[in-house]
Each structure stands twice: as structure tokens, then as C-alpha cells.
Amino acid sequence: MSRSATGLPFDDIRALVAAMPGRDEAAVAAIRARDAELTKPAGSLGQMETLVEWLGGWQGTPRPAVNRPLVAIFAGNHGVAVRGISAFPTSVTQQMVENFAAGGAAINQICIANDLGLKVFDLALDIPTGDITIEAAMGEAACAATMAFGMEATAGGVDLIALGEMGIGNTTIAAAVAAGLFGGTGADWVGPGTGLDAAGVARKADAVDAALAIHAGHLADPLEVLRRLGGRELAAIAGAVLAARMSRIPVILDGYVATAAAAVLYRLDPSSLDHCQFGHLSAEPAHRRLLDAMGKKPLLDLGMRLGEGTGAALATGLVRAAALIHAGMATFTQAGVSGKD
Template identity: 80%
Template sequence: MLPSATGLPFDDIRALIAAMPSADAAAVAAVRAREAQLTKPAGSLGRMEGLAEWLSAWQGREVPEVRRPLVAIFAGNHGVTRHGISAFPSSVTQQMVENFAAGGAAINQICIAYDLGLKVFDLALDLPTGDITVEPALDEAACAATMAFGMEATAGGIDLLVLGEMGIGNTTVAAAVAAGLFGGPATDWVGPGTGLDAEGVAHKAAIVQQALACHAGHLDDPLEVLRRLGGRELAAIAGAILAARMSRIPVLIDGYVATAAAAVLWRLDHHALDHCQFGHLSAEPAHGLLLAKLGRKPLLDLGMRLGEGSGAALAAGLVKAAAQIHAGMATFAQAGVSGRSE
């Protein structure tokens, strides 16, 4: 990170936001010029053409490629689960991390199918965050340190970063973060999560509203929203997104929880997510509302709500295909195919 001006932990994050690189205009121009010569009608591949342009813009390559994609899953536990806001106990977080390691989860199979790397980051699962109804989830130093830890996901020469999470109770904290960032009653932002019934959803909304009341007056700063109402996996995802921007790595963001983490950066700078695509629309009801606030359209809508990066990993298959189509297709001249009649 850059050195802080005042010694406060969040100053380093603000300095990185201020220093974010822009898209590579020369690479974009080269992609558009080649796209116009490929053996197909202009625009006939729809959003796939835009994905190739997006990859080149952030990789800085005139011809995009995806050779070393990585799915990074951040796992954290939450003190707010003591209020019974999830259909599953907190112990499931650790059990699912072990399942990832053993290769038994859905995300493992998606990574095999699409030839994606996978890393799982255990974020102090034996130390849940503070109960957000009565105290901040994290102090500033711990939140900034967790963001810095999340930045490690970009190491190793990867060229596409796919971000997901695991954490019992984290749709509750995502709802709290979304409400803290964008306002509105808790009922606008909560949903069934891992399978709550209507009574459970109502209880969850009441807990989120209690958390918002506890931290009222401290939510004007998006980073304060993150540390007070979020969790370690959200902080790490935000850090990974920012580090990817600094290293010019395109990012695919998964569902509601990961999008809430990304929204923190968007509130700091509306261009902070220009290097990101949103992999899918979660069946968690408020995800669509949150994407609308960000002005973004997801790549897939499959009715999924699993988490663990699964929707974004499926979208990575589309991104890999977009790169291959653009790089591998022949031009009209190469194929000896007549171009459009004038």
C-alpha cells in the first residue's frame, strides 16, 4: 500500500482509490479495429464482444487472453449469528471450508469444468466479528488489515480474478452494509439467505434495523459502513478488488454479499468498479436492487443463490470464451471471406 498521510489505517485505502489506473485506450482501439474485421456481422455476438473489449482494456493487451484465472473464496464468521438470523449454525462455515479443500463443493466442480484455479482464504473463523447490533464488526485497524490480506488474492500472475465468499450470516451483514450505503428500511435489503421462512426473514430485518440504529451517525463514510456493519470476508473482497485494479486484473464479482463489498468501493469512487463485471443475478431478492444502484447488468441469471463464487465462476466460462473467440477467429482477409457489400 501507499504510505498514509496521517497514520490512520483507512488513509492507505483512500490513497489507493485516488491512484487507480484507467482503462488502456490503445488496447481498446486495437480490439475494436480487429473486431470489425472478424468473420461475422458487426455486433452479432452481442455482449461477448464487449467482454473481449473489457478484458483488453484492463489487461492492457491488444488481444485479450485468459490463461491464469483464479477463483478466490473468502470465509468469515459473524457475531450477529447469535440472534438466530440463519437457517444454519456458524460451524457450517468451517465445515464448508473443509469441503472446499476436499474438492466436494459445487465451486470445485465448476472450477474443474472451466479450468479455473481455486484458493480459499480462512479469515479467523474461530474469532467471529463483533455483534453489529451492539458494537462494530471490526475496528479500523483490523478492517484495513483484512483488506490488505484480501489483496494477496492477486499474487501469482493471474489474469482474471473471480471473487466469492462463504460465511453463515453474511447475507445479514450484506443487507446491513447495503442499507448503510444506500439507505432505505432493512426490509428492502433482507431475504431468505440460506432458507429462512417469512417469519425468519422478518426477524432478520429487525436485527438489521437494530444494527443500523446502533451505528446511526457513523455511516456517512463507506469505509465506516464496511467496518461497523460488514465482516472479514467483505473487507477482504473489497481489498482484492482494489488490488486487482492496481495490477490491471479484470474481476468477476459473484452474488449479493460480494456485490455489497464492491459497493463500498463504488461509494468511494463511482469508477472504482470499472474493471469489474458482475457474474450473475442472485435469487436473493435485494441483489437486483443493489445492482440497479450500481447501474450494472449481470452476465447470467440462473436463479442461483449458493454463494461460494459459483455464479461468477460460471460467468468466467463466458469470459474465457469471449477471449478465445476474439483471439482465434479469422479475419475476412485471412479466411478469404467477402466482407460486407458497400
């Protein structure tokens, strides 16, 4: 039984989920009214128009803007990596964090191109989580504390946050979390990740199946799925998503791992991700399956599978463009253009 029944940390998470604010419908109505007056045929900008409604509805303003966007990357290491489930050693996680700091990663260039802030959070990389095939990844208090740490990413006047991750072995973790939340076997949810061959993918599936077996009986509770099968970067992302909701900050999620983290909140309350967009469809095969399970559609499909927030960052540029279009276009009256009779 989850210790949350005794009033320990997970109760605080549940209380926040129960208290989530909704969308500002008055702001959405005002955005739609202005859109009807802009110098274009109705609906001609397609999803760019609905993105503005989403942005303004969650920012709570009829004139939404993306002035202080942030890409937050959470980095964690995993005990299950000893099972041969990745093409790279866990030391690469720390090396990539250092590469982010030096400005040498793909995400750095995308942030420069789109004028995005970037923060990288090192989640105790020298202490991997428990090997999920034989024990829980985290205790409840540690999981809740990591979620609380993730919540801090939304501080400082951020008006849009894109969430990504770095962690060798974490597509195996994402697969385990997805299976724990939505059912199925390891083979249903694993993929090549960083470039595994068929034998490596089979090892991933076996690891997920072993984890599901050892934790069976505890997986009806989504927060137990997170602490038993997840990782620190997933817990931090879930915390950041929840904190953003409480502060009315729109969220863009990256690929498979970030989506698995957010799915924990979805299973607590399907409306908990209404303030989120899914930045892109990862080439990791099970990402589509996970999005479909939640009825979500990605903004981009570029065949990417890098992680580190890259897809979410590219999508942030799209959202910023949508906001600028809505704010900067002239109305028919302002431009002296004849409207539809």
C-alpha cells in the same frame, strides 16, 4: 469520527482509490479494429464483443487472454449469527471450507469444468466479528488489515480473478452494508438467504434495523460502513477488488455478498468498479436492487443463490470463451470470405 482523519489505516485505502489506473483505450481501439475484420456480421456476438473490449482494456493488451484465472473464496463468521438470522449454525462455515479443500462443493466442479484455479481463505473462523446490533464488527486497524490480506489474492500472475465468499449469516451483513451505503430499512434489503421462513426474514430485518440505529451518525463514510456493519470476507473482497485494479487484473464478482463488499468502493468512487463484471443475478431479492443502485448489469441470471463464487466462476468461463473467439477467429481476408461491400 473515523480514525482515518488522524492518518491511520483507512488513509492508505483512500490513497489507493485516488491513484487507480484507468482503462487502456488504445487496446480497446485495437480490439474494435480487429473485431471489424472477423468473419461475422458487425455486432453479431453482442455482449461477447464488449466483454473482449473490457478484458483487453483492463489487461492493457489488444490480444486479451484468460490463461491463469483464479476463483478466490473468502470465509468469515459473524457475531450477529446469535440473533437467529440463519437457518444454519456458524459451524457450517468451517465445515464448508473443509468441503472445498476436499473437492466436494459445487464450486470445485465448476472450476474443474472451466479449468479455473481455486483458493480458499479462512479468515479467523474461530473468532466471529462483533455482533453488529450492539457493537462494530471490526476496529479500523483490523478492517484495513483484512483488506490488505484480501489484496494478496491477486499475487502470482493471475490474469482474471473471480471473487466469492462463504459465511453463515453474511446475507444479513450484506443487507446491513447495503442499507448503510444506500439507505433504506432492513426490510428493503433482507431476503431468505439459505432458506429462512417469514419469521426468520423478519429477524434479519430487525437485526439490520438495530445495527443501523446503533451506528447512525457514522455511516456517511463507506469505510466506516464496512468496518461497523461488514465482515472479514467483505473486507477481504473489497481489498482484492482494489488490488486487482492497481495491477490491471479484471475482476468478476459473485452474488449479493460480494456485490455489497464491492459497493463500499463504489461509494468511495463510482469508477472504482469499472474493471469489474458482475457474474450473475442472485435469487436473493435485494441483489437486483443493489446492482440497480450502482447502474450495473449481471452477465448471467440462473436463479442461483449458493454463494461460494459459483456464479462468478460460471461467468469466467464465458469471458474466457469471448477471448478465445476474438483471438482465434479468422479475418475475412484470412478465410477468403467476402466482406460487406
